[in-house]
Amino acid sequence: MIPFNKPYFTGKETKYIKKAVDFGHISGNGSYTKKCQDFFQEKYNIKKALLTTSCTDALEMCAILLNIKKGDEVIMPSFTFVSTANAFVLRGAKIVFVDSKKENPNIDESKIESLITKKTKAIVVVHYAGVACEMNTILDIVKKHNLYLVEDAAQAINSYYKGKPLGSFGHLSTFSFHETKNIQCGEGGMLAINDKQFIDRAEVIWEKGTNRSAFFRGEVDKYGWVDIGSSFLPSELNAAFLWAQLKRVQKIQNKRIHIWDSYYKRLSQLSQFGVKLPFIDNYATNNAHMFYFICNSTSERSDLINFLKKENIYAVFHYQSLHKSDFYKKKYDREELKYSNLFSDRLIRIPLYFELSNSQLEFIQDSIIKFYE
Structure with missing residues (x-):
C-alpha cells in the first residue's frame, strides 16, 4: 500500500535528542526550544514565537490572550479542522461561519464584512493547503472595525502572501508540526505573536499561569501564580526533533x-x-x-x-x-x-x-x- 502520508526523518533527529538527554534538561523551554523559536523569529519575521504541544494548544492560547468570553462572536471559515473553532467555543464564543471561495477552500473575504456585529471580536483565517488567503482585503476589514486577526497557519510553513511570510500578518498566529505536516515532530505546534502587547502575558499563560520565564531571566526574585494558563510547553525531546527538521526545511x-x-x-x-x-x-x-x-x-x-x-x-x-x-x-x-x-x-x-x-x-x-x- 502506498500510504497517504509518511513522516520524513532527516537522520539527525536522534542525534539532537541524545544531546538534549546528555545535557540533562529534557522538560520544556530549554536550548532546542529556543533554537526553534529563534528560527521562526528570524526567518519568518515573527516578533515572538512560543513552541506548544500542538497547534490546538496554540489556538487555545489565542482565545485566552484575546479575552474571549461568552457572548463574543468570532468569524472563521466553516471548511477547517475542528480545533480552529473549538479553541474559541471553549471560552464561550459564538462562532460565525463564512463560506469558502469558489476557486479554493480559503475563506471568502467578500463575505466577511456583512457578518460583523457589535459582538464580533476576532476574525480567524485558515490558509488551506498552505495557500494564502487574500490578506490585504482582510487586513483592511480588521482595521476598519477594530478587530483582532488570528491566522491559523497550521499548514502554511514557508508560504507567502505577496512576499510576506504567512503567520506574520495576524495579531496572533499558529502553526502545526503534526506528523502530517511538511515540518514535523510527531505532535507539536507554535504560537506566533506579532503584536507586542501580547508577549508578556503569552509567556505567563504558556508557563501554567506563572511568571517563571521572567524569573529565569532575572526580572523577578521569585515566581508564582499570576494569571490563568496551562502546560502548553513541549518537551526538549520534541524540540530537538523539530530542530533537525527545521535545519532541512x-x-x-x-x-x-x-x-x-x-x-x-x-x-x-x-x-x-x-x-x-x-x-x-x-x-x-x-x-x-x-x-x-x-x-x-x-x-x-x-x-x-x-x-x-x-x-x-x-x-x-x-x-x-x-x-x-x-x-x-x-x-x-x-x-x-x-x-x-x-x-x-x-x-x-x-x-x-x-x-x-x-x-x-x-x-x-x-x-x-x-x-x-
Whole structure:
C-alpha cells in the first residue's frame, strides 16, 4: 500500500535528542526550544514565537490572550479542522461561519464584512493547503472595525502572501508540526505573536499561569501564580526533533514542490472529465503541503477512493463543514454555505510525502487517469 502520508526523518533527529538527554534538561523551554523559536523569529519575521504541544494548544492560547468570553462572536471559515473553532467555543464564543471561495477552500473575504456585529471580536483565517488567503482585503476589514486577526497557519510553513511570510500578518498566529505536516515532530505546534502587547502575558499563560520565564531571566526574585494558563510547553525531546527538521526545511520543501508540480502537470488532463485542480492566486506561493482535486460528485469521489485502494494507493477526503457538524448544526441559523459544502463533498487528497519515489508517483498518476478513462 502506498500510504497517504509518511513522516520524513532527516537522520539527525536522534542525534539532537541524545544531546538534549546528555545535557540533562529534557522538560520544556530549554536550548532546542529556543533554537526553534529563534528560527521562526528570524526567518519568518515573527516578533515572538512560543513552541506548544500542538497547534490546538496554540489556538487555545489565542482565545485566552484575546479575552474571549461568552457572548463574543468570532468569524472563521466553516471548511477547517475542528480545533480552529473549538479553541474559541471553549471560552464561550459564538462562532460565525463564512463560506469558502469558489476557486479554493480559503475563506471568502467578500463575505466577511456583512457578518460583523457589535459582538464580533476576532476574525480567524485558515490558509488551506498552505495557500494564502487574500490578506490585504482582510487586513483592511480588521482595521476598519477594530478587530483582532488570528491566522491559523497550521499548514502554511514557508508560504507567502505577496512576499510576506504567512503567520506574520495576524495579531496572533499558529502553526502545526503534526506528523502530517511538511515540518514535523510527531505532535507539536507554535504560537506566533506579532503584536507586542501580547508577549508578556503569552509567556505567563504558556508557563501554567506563572511568571517563571521572567524569573529565569532575572526580572523577578521569585515566581508564582499570576494569571490563568496551562502546560502548553513541549518537551526538549520534541524540540530537538523539530530542530533537525527545521535545519532541512529547504530540502524538504524542494522535494515536496517537485512532487506537487509533477501531479499538477500530469493530472491537468483530467479537466476534460470535469475535474478541478488546485487554484492558487498570483499573490500566493505554494508550499506543497498537499495535493487535492475536486471530483464531480460525492459518489465519484467514493468510487475513486475505492478504486485506488484496490490499486494499493491510499487516498482520503478532508474536512466536513463545521456548520453541518453534529455539534453545531442545531446552533447554525444562517444561509447554507455552498462552496464549503462542495469541498466537503467532493475534495480528494492523494499521497504526498518526501519519500514518495518517482515510480510510485507515476503509478499514482496512471491509476487516477485510468479511473477516469
